[in-house]
Amino acid sequence: MTTLICNCNRTMPLDVPALGRALGETLTEHTTLCRREAPAFQQAARSGDDLVVACTQESRLFVELAEQTEGSPPLDVRPIHFVNLRETGGWGREAQQATPKMAALLAAARLPEPEPVPTATYKSAGRLLVIGPLERAEALATHVADTLQVSLFATGGAGMQARRYPVIAGRLARVSGWLGAFDVSWATDNPIDLDLCTRCNACVSACPEGAIGLDYQIDLNACKSHRDCVKVCDAPGAIQFGRDATEHSERFDLVLDLRDAPAFTQHALPQGYFHLPASADAAAQLSALLKLRELVGEFEKPKFFQYKAKLCAHGRNEQLGCNACVDICSASAIQSRLDSDAKRNQIEVNPYLCVGCGACTTVCPTGALSYHYPSAPDQGRRVRTLVSAYTKAGGKAAAVLFHSQQAGSALISDLGRAASLDKSINGVPARVLPLAGWHTASLGLEVWLAAKAWGASQVWVLATGEEAPDYVRALGEQMAIGNALLQGLGYAGEHFRLLHARDARDLATLDADLRAAPAATVAVPAAFAVQAEKRATLELALDHLMAHAPQRNETPIALPAAGSPLGQVLVDANKCTLCLSCVSACPASALLDNPDRPQLRFTEKNCVQCGLCVKTCPEDALQLQARLLPLDARKQPRVLNEAQPYGCIRCGKPFGTLKGVEAMLGRLAGHSMFQGAALERLKMCGDCRVIDLHTATNESRITDL
Incomplete structure (x- = not known):
């Protein structure tokens, strides 16, 4: 790997030895890499090494130079990675303290390209x-x-x-x-x-x-x-x-x-x-x-999403549960496909209408829809590299600023340029680590919490007005959940925040927002990586944040209900007959039965708050409660309701609950089809009911003879 850095005609301070130590590479400081020192770039291009150039302003010129340099590998074989050090901190008021940030940005730029994804034509x-x-x-x-x-x-x-x-x-x-x-x-x-x-x-x-x-x-x-x-x-x-x-x-x-x-x-x-x-x-x-x-x-355009139907909580048996992705899609690319005859309980995404915002993957509580351009592990690797490289280089209280590749990057550049010309503008602070993505809605709560677990102080998302209003709402809801969760664990401060800036007229407001006070960080940074499964990443982050929480909290933490992927199911025992319809409807195995006795059990860690159980319950006995139980007990099944078993009047074997059978007998007692022996058979298990019916039929035949 070869890294080329330039101080842009000495307009920004660079601690080249410190950057070299952070990257494990001997660096040379250039002053006019895009002009008089261009032969140094051409020499690096001919070497065939992976190449990082710390300049985005002249990226087009460097690409042309590489294509014209004899012996330079084709760009589709060896792409050049460009990173902006100048506007993201080198021209700011805190440029002298920005070395850890620069090391982090360069380290992230050195990561390999994500794997290619399928395309729509x-x-x-x-x-x-x-x-x-x-x-x-x-x-x-x-x-x-x-x-x-x-x-x-x-x-x-x-x-x-x-x-x-x-x-x-x-x-x-x-x-x-x-x-x-x-x-x-x-x-x-x-x-x-x-x-x-x-x-x-x-x-x-x-x-x-x-x-x-x-x-x-x-x-x-x-x-x-x-x-x-x-x-x-x-x-x-x-x-x-x-x-x-x-x-x-x-x-x-x-x-x-x-x-x-x-x-x-x-x-x-x-x-x-x-x-x-x-x-x-x-x-x-x-x-x-x-x-x-x-x-x-x-x-061709990328197929931005990946769908795993087995994880989807959209519906069961024509009962609608989670509809978050359908409701939020600004392109009308997601349709419901609830069809009991075809046994489909899924959603369907049209790749030709999908614009790649990723909002559906952010609000999906199960991870059935995952972002694929790049994938969650690739995006997580970038965030983790940024935070860990920044910390390793001596940085404190990192704030990750996620923004879009087009409008967001332009605003960051405008802010950096304004700082070099206007003394009232501070520019991007030394602790703020900008990170560009295809769309600001493509990262959600599990990655934000992972960033906190890796040692970040805050995660901010820059909205530029290009986002659909529903996206802004959903991001705000996810941030409210994250802030409530971390504050309940004793981490002080505002950890997640949505920043708003549309154009150069908002630079002063953006400049002030970026200077917000840091929030509490985790004492011991985590070492896990973002997983392909969304819930797995969420659990890894929660486990680490709970294990290193500033205060030991054994009290459930209330969370905002809107968009919460965490919580419990409450049961009204006076209404519940333990019919267990909710168990068969639950897509996440959060609700369980007990094969040995009439019980309804619940594993809180698995619950995605989709609501299918509530809509399926014939007795209207269930409701959801968004919360985090900060104990290992959330991973173990617990009994929500149980009842006295009803024993067969013939063999004594339990086959239902006393409450359920009595309710059934009460409803059918006046029915003409269930009188006398027929009513008594309802008090028998299935086997004895068949035997009794067969015996009665034979006795009737003997009598007739």
């Missing part, structure tokens, strides 16, 4: 449908018609006289799909058939009410049935009143929607769909048109 031939008023639709179509095959769906307006593009009109029923596969459905019931219309305008001139516009559709509310239009259109025969409505559907690769109300209501619009209402500014229009021109061909 889009295929687009460039068939574009523009929906909107004709004049605007045609004007925008001229900018892409040389690249795309344009069709127009008219919603009024006056089009050009020349027929440049195919025009569809009618009642638009539905637009669904994604890039390369948009299905559009509409009904045509207007008297004018656009396929026959020659645009001679004779009907427009002849209509006394002015009910026919230059979109060549008749406003039936204004029409007084003079039928002058029919007379003047005699030759083409394009106008026919009383035409039966005809349903149509067609597939397009791209959709440009100019209406004020979009065809899709979700926050994250499908790939290939662009919404440009009349209020859209010139920049938005230009951006959409440029993107449309690029969307012809075959495209």
